[in-house]
Amino acid sequence: MPQPIRIKDHERDARLVRKRVVVGAVAIVLLVCVLISRLYFLQVIQYEYHSTLSENNRVHVQPIPPTRGLIFDRNGVIIADNRPSFSLTMTRERAGAEWRGLLDVIVEVLELSPDDRKLFEKRMRQGRRPFEPVPILFELSEEQIARIAVNQFRLPGVEVVAQLVRHYPLGEHFAHSVGYVGRINEAELKVLDPINYSGTHHIGKTGIERFYEAELHGQVGYEEVETNARGRVSRVLKRTDPLPGKDIRLTLDVQLQKAAEAALAGRRGAVVALDPNNGDVLAMVSQPSFNPNLFVTGIGFKAYAELRDSIDRPLFNRVLRGLYPPGSTIKPAVAVAGLDSGVVTGATRVFDPGFYQLPNYEHKYRNWNRTGDGWVNMEMAIMRSNDTYFYDLAHKLGVDRLGKYLGQFGIGQKVSLDMFEESAGLMPSREWKRARYRQAWYPGETLILGIGQGYMQTTPLQLAQVTALLANQGKWYRPHLAKDVGGVAPVDPSPLPDIRLHDPRSWQQASNGMQQVMHGARGTARKVGDSAVYRIAGKSGTAQVVAIKQGEKYDRSKVQERHRDHALFIGFAPADKPQIAVAVMVENGESGSGVAAPVVKQVLDAWLLGPDGQLKAEYRVPVSDVSSQP
Structure with a gap:
């Protein structure tokens, strides 16, 4: 049976369309309101935040x-x-x-x-x-x-x-x-x-x-x-x-620095030159050295490995970080300690048969001169570097008093003003040994301290400072590298007290002995001193690298080159008006007088002599001043 034809309801369709238009219009109005609200929030409420953010993206x-x-x-x-x-x-x-x-x-x-x-x-x-x-x-x-x-x-x-x-x-x-x-x-x-x-x-x-x-x-x-x-x-x-x-x-001087390097002649070692009148470091050499420009922009792996692994240690600052027994270079300071403490006088004599023995002990502490020097007083003991005399002097002083005096010279402490890398070295004591080794202090250890051996450790800078104090008679100036920073001289925030002796003439007695080292008839460095046109006060020393058994003699032919003794020498000049104090250490150089002393002499010449080879006028002492000295 056929379905009836449905007649279209235009009125209903029109109402549906109108409803949809209203809903759409409402939705659009709502969305426009949301958009306007968001714009208001961003551009009005958060204006400062977004303007700052935008500015930061644009302005840096x-x-x-x-x-x-x-x-x-x-x-x-x-x-x-x-x-x-x-x-x-x-x-x-x-x-x-x-x-x-x-x-x-x-x-x-x-x-x-x-x-x-x-x-x-x-x-x-x-x-x-x-x-x-x-x-x-x-x-x-x-x-x-x-x-x-x-x-x-x-x-x-x-x-x-x-x-x-x-x-x-x-x-x-x-x-x-x-x-x-x-x-x-x-x-x-x-x-x-x-x-x-x-x-x-x-x-x-x-x-x-x-x-x-x-x-x-x-x-x-x-x-x-x-x-x-x-x-x-x-x-x-x-x-x-x-x-x-x-x-x-x-305070450094380029020409003196180069002269000191030339004097070392490529050997491993250190040279320090100070002005004893103000603490200026005139030269500071540690050899071998390295090119610092390699490190500025970043050194390559291979180049750094070569420096780091080199047996000669070019990166190691021997002046500030190198620790060496001072050897006989410490004897003038020990002599000053003996004089000031009253245990000896300049005329006190000790008989040297070539060795020294403590009372009731059989062990012999040898003098470097095995045949002995006979009767020696202080001046001769310094001139000859007589170990026996200083064994006896150290025994009379005792380790406590010896440590007290050498501490005043800067041994065992940092002495510089502006060298943060400096090592303090070591001035041993009873307390130190007990804390370090849990052992008592033995009398024989005091003896070898008197000749700068044993546990004592010093840096070349400390030896230079000891030399400067001997030159200026105990006036303390901390060694410093900066003469002025922005036109203003640096100030020592913790100055050390001067070394004041009961009798100031003790300084001159030590100086006389050091002058005899260079100019005396039996001085250990007379060959070097004789070539000088001015008077030098100096002292040689050797520092053992390996110990030698009791009774044996040092034989260089049986010792590897890097196990041989270090050569040391200290000196100041002119002796009657000190203008420069120098300390030299030559690693494995063996002879302080034969190897290190000529280096000191070349450094002194470079500073004191004019183009004519004579002492500069400003360093000469008037005749009247010389005649008035004791």
């Missing part, structure tokens, strides 16, 4: 690192300066997540080695601040700069920038005194002022560079810059200039 504050202060010698010769250099930097945030891939591209473009690639990644991983460019390659050549420019489209976040890099024009001559700067490591980054060191990538690592880091660094500056969408600077909005670091003038 960039640090301007200060120019590091320069370092000069006492005569104005530059020792450390800043040289312009082009460096390759990478900003990780702008390089993106694939920054490691960019390192591969850099190595490919510049044709570098895999070791360079490892070094780049190591530098990128070190601690840094957000959006701070990290230098990964220094001292770019013109060809390398051109290659980077051509491939710039492949290297987002990578830029070539010009900056000042530390440079040491005299190379290895002052590596152990001035030191060097290097890249800031993560440990240093944690303790440094994050604001003042913004944009700075290097810091003093050793020597003067480290001790006066705060003064040399300066104060950071800033500039507000506007950047485009790619992060490139379009214009500078505001700039605050940095304050450059202070220049430092050292």
Whole structure:
């Protein structure tokens, strides 16, 4: 049966359409209200937040690192300066997540080695601040700069920038005194002022560079810059200039430093020259040395391994860190202790049969001269370096009194004003031995302290200070390298008391003995002293590297070269008006008088003599002054 045809209801369809239009209109109105509300929230309520965020995306504050202060010698010769250099930097945030891939591209473009690639990644991983460019390659050549420019489209976040890099024009001559700067490591980054060191990538690592880091660094500056969408600077909005670091003038003399190095003639050792009248360090040599420029921009693995593993230890600062028994160079100070304590006088004599024995002991403490020197007084004992006399003197003093006096000379303590690397050395005592070895102190150990052997350990700098105190009769000036910092002389925050003797003439008695070493008929260094046109006060010494059994004699042919005795010598001149005090240590040099004394003489000549080979006029003593001396 056919279905009836349904008639379309136009009125109902119209009502449905109207309902849908109303619903749609309401929905549109609601959405427009939500949009307007959101716009109001973002542009009115959160206006300051988003305007600041937008400004930060457009405007950046960039640090301007200060120019590091320069370092000069006492005569104005530059020792450390800043040289312009082009460096390759990478900003990780702008390089993106694939920054490691960019390192591969850099190595490919510049044709570098895999070791360079490892070094780049190591530098990128070190601690840094957000959006701070990290230098990964220094001292770019013109060809390398051109290659980077051509491939710039492949290297987002990578830029070539010009900056000042530390440079040491005299190379290895002052590596152990001035030191060097290097890249800031993560440990240093944690303790440094994050604001003042913004944009700075290097810091003093050793020597003067480290001790006066705060003064040399300066104060950071800033500039507000506007950047485009790619992060490139379009214009500078505001700039605050940095304050450059202070220049430092050292007490060192370039010419004397070179003369001291030439005197060592390539041998391992140390030379320290002081002005006994003010504590200025005139020369400070530790040989062998190294080129500090290698460390400024990052030394390679192979180059560092060669320095680190060298048997000659060029990185080791022998002047400040080297510990050696002072040997007989300590005898003049022991003589002063004996005179001032009253246990001996200048006329006290001791008979030397070639050895010394303690009462009720069979052990013989040998004199270096096995045949003995017979009856010797103090002056002769110093001149001949007679061990027997000083065994007896040390026994009379006792270890406690001996330690007290030698401590006043700086033995067993740091003596410098501005050399943080200095070792304190060792002045042994009863308490020290009991704490160290849990043993009592033996009388025989006191005897060998009297000739500078045994547990006693000193640095060449300490020996130079002992010499200066003997020269200026106990006036304490701490050895220092900085003559002035920014035009202001450094101040000693903890000055040591002068050595005051009961009878000041004791100083002259010790000096007379030292002069006889150089000019006496039986002086141990007479050959050196006879060639001088001025009077020298000196003392030789040897420091054992390996012990010799009782009764045996030292035979150099049976001892390996690096096991032979160290040669030491101290001296000051002119003896009647001291202007310079020198201490020399030659490793495995064996003879203080034969090897170290000529080095001292050459250093003295370089400082005291004029072009005519005669004593400079300012160092001569008027005849009236000479005649009035005791």
